Amino acid sequence: MSNRTRTSRSRSREREQPQRGNRDTAKDIILGLAPSGQGPRKPKTGTAHPPTRRPRRTASSAPIVVQQPTKTIVDRRPDNKAIDRLNQQIADLQKQNKSLLSNETEARRRLERDHDDLKGRLRTAQENGVKARDVDDLRREMTGMDGKxxxxxxxxxxxxxxxxxxxRDLAQLSNELKQRPVVDPNKIADASQKLDEKVRGLGGTLGQLQKQLEKEQHERERADRASAETIQRLQEIIREQDRQKQEVLGNLAKKGDRDKEKLSEETKRLNDKIHLITNEVTKSMNESQQKLRDDMNKRFAAIEAALKQQADVHAAVDDDLRRRMEVGFKTQADQIDALGKAVQNDRNKNKERFQKVNEALAALEHHLELGNKKLDKMVTSEMQNRKLHEKGLLSKVTEIEERLNGHTTALQKSMADVEKGKENVKVPQIDFDAMRREMEAIAADKNKLSMEGLLLLEEKMSKVQQGLYKDKRDLNDKLAGMTDSAEVNKLKKQVDKLDDLNDEMEETQDRIRDKVEKQIPQDLNELSAKADNIKHQLNARIDKEEEERYLAIKELQEAFVKLQQNPAIAQQINNGDQQTQVDGQFRRDLDESKIAIRKLAESVTTVKNVLDKKITDEIKMREADVARLDQKIGQTRTA
Structure with a gap:
């Protein structure tokens, strides 16, 4: 009979036993009853140790007997006995495995039930006020059981x-044996030996498992005994608490009986006192009600007389008040008419003021336009004069260049004639003093030139000087190859004069370069200062106009607020529609004035923005010119 069958029978026996109720300690304490239900029972042990109902040992605990295969000499015919025996051993092993698995499952379930039971007892003990030390002991035991x-x-x-x-190994070996039609005795012996070794190993494993299960069973029994002792101690504590609570409840019941007797006596005494007080109060109320009726009748008569007198007084007061209101309304109407005239006068004054402001703004715009035109005209005239003067200086430099080119050409021609051996060769002459004076006049010119003109003049002078230096070098080379003669000496003198003229041109160019380096930053500073001055003047004018507009608007707002705060106007608004129409007209006029002022401010802002844009564009243009001139100066110096 397998372990599964024995386990099912043990379960059926447990179900056949009578079920006893569990103890409900909280209910017993509340109802004041003796402890109910059964006491703590001994916890169940695990199923690792199989039950011993029969004298024979179970398959899970019985040692595995391994039969040594007999070594016999067989012929070449197949032997199925070893295979059958091996299959039988495999089937036994599978049964043992299933039995162990079922026992392990049942042991796990019982351990889980014991664990849940301990948790329930622990919660019950915590609710009943058990000591924390005992609860900690139970928790440690539960933790140990969980680990086990x-x-x-x-x-x-x-x-x-x-x-x-x-x-699986045995099944594989069995399949291999079945698949072989002819088995070698030696192989059968080897397979049997291997099978015996595996069976012995399996028997050893099962023995170890049995020992481990027995050890675990002992440990669980010891842990269950400790848990039972702890639970018994907790139950004793709970019984002691129940006994103390019963004593307290008995004392409270006795005290309640005594208090009930005292309360009944006190209630009786209070009822008698209330009865006496009720009689006295009823008698007093009857007397007071009679007195109150008499007093109320007297008061009603006095009130009727006073009401009649008060009605006469109210009629007189109403007549007087009606007359005063008529006089007041007439006075208020006169005041409102006067106030409407004052408002109309203020409106006319504001219109005149706004008209003057518009005229002043138009005059300012016209003045700004005339100033811009005048400034543009002056700038255009100044630029034309500078361009004409620059053109004249450049034409003088060009004339000097042409005269020098003609003179060097004539000198080269004379040198060619001398080389050819001609006699009475005419040596060309030039007025070097006049040319020197012209260059000094160009260098000493105090008229202010534009930056572009100065750079062009410097570039032109540099070009003339370079051409003169090149021509002079060519002439010296030619003179070095010629024999000395009177004509050659005259030519050398003319070439030496060219050296003097070259020095004078270099000095003139240095003076022009100094003027360029000094005038350009000065012109930029003057331009920046002029732009800042114009911007400052425009900002001052615009700020002044804005301040005047702001003050005018503020005065109008203050006047309007004063008119709104006047009680006469407010009373007239409540009494009729005339003042509403006047106030609406005044509001419309004020809104129109605000719109006009806003337009004026926008126009002033527009003028300011246009001027700022013009100044910014002019500054950008000047900066671009300066950058271009700096680039030209760098190129000229590099050349």
């Missing part, structure tokens, strides 16, 4: 995997 349960599960899982692995 986890270790047991791990060992059983390892054993299961080992049994499955050995079962």
């Amino acid at each position: 349960l986890g270790g047991l599960n791990g060992d059983l899982s390892g054993l299961k995997s080992a049994l499955d692995r050995q079962t």
Whole structure:
């Protein structure tokens, strides 16, 4: 009979036993009853140790007997006995494996039930006020049991995997044996030996498992005994608490009976006193009601007389008030008419003021336009004069260049005639003093030139000087190859004069370069200062106009607020529609004035923005010119 059958029978016997009720300690305490239900029972042990109902040992605990295969000499015919025996051993191993698995499952379930039971007892003990030390002991025991349960599960899982692995090996070996039609005795012996070794290993594994299960059972029994002792101690504590509570409840019941007797006596005494007081109060109320009726009748008569007198007084007061209101309304109408005239006068004054402001703004715009035209005209005239003067200086430099080119050409021609051996060669002459005076006049010119004109003049002078230096070098080379003669000496004198003229031109160019380096930053500073001055003047004028507009608007707002705060105007608004029409007209006029002022401010802002844009564009243009001139200066110096 397998372990599964025995386990099912043990369960059926447990179900056949009578079920006894569980103890409800909280209910017993509330109802004041003796402890109910059954006491703590001994916890169940695990199923690692199989039940011993029969004298024979179970398959899970019985040692595995390995039969040594007999070595016999067989012929070449197939032997199925070893295979059958091997299949039988495999089937036994599978049964043992299933039995172990079922026992392990049942043990796990019982451990889980014991664990849940301990948790329930622990919660009940905490609700009943058990000491924390005992609760901690129970928790430690539960933790130990959880650890042991986890270790047991791990060992059983390892054993299961080992049994499955050995079962697979045996099944594989059996299949191999079945598939071989002719078996060699030596191979059969080797296979039997291997099978015996595996069976012995499996028997050793099962023995170890049995020892481990027995050890685990002992440990669980010891832990269950400790848990039972702890639970018994807790139950004793709970019984002591129940006894104390019963004593307290009995004392409270006795005290309640005594208090009930005292309360009944006190209630009786109070009822008598209330009855006496009620009679006295009823008598007093009857007397007071009679007095109150008499007093109320007297008061009603006095009130009727006073009301009649008060009605006469109210009629007189109403007549007087009606006359005063008529006089007041007439006075207020006169005041409103006067106020309307004053408002109309203020409106006319504001219109005149706004008209003057518009005229002043138009005059300012006209003045600004005339100033811009005048400034543009002056700038245009100045630029034309500078361009004409620059053109004249450049034409003088060009004339000097042409005269020098003609003179050098004539000198080269004379040198060619001398080389050819001609006699009475005419040596060309030039007025070097006049040319020197012209260059000095160009260098000493104090008229202010534009930056572009100065740079062009410097570039032109540099070009003339370079051409003169080149021509002079060519002439010296030619003179060096000629023999000395009177004509050659005259030519050398003319070439030496060219050296003097070259020095004078270099000095003139240096003076022009100094003027360029000094005038350009000065012109830029003057331009920046003029732009800042114009911008400052325009900002001052615009700020002044804005301040005047702001003050005018503020005066109008203050006047309007004063008119709104006047009680006469407010009363007239409540009494009729005339003042509403006047106030609406005044509001419309004020809104029109605000719109006009806003337009004026926008026009002033537009003028300011236009001027700022013009100044910014002019500054950018000047900066671009300066950058271009700096680039030309760098190129000229590099050349």
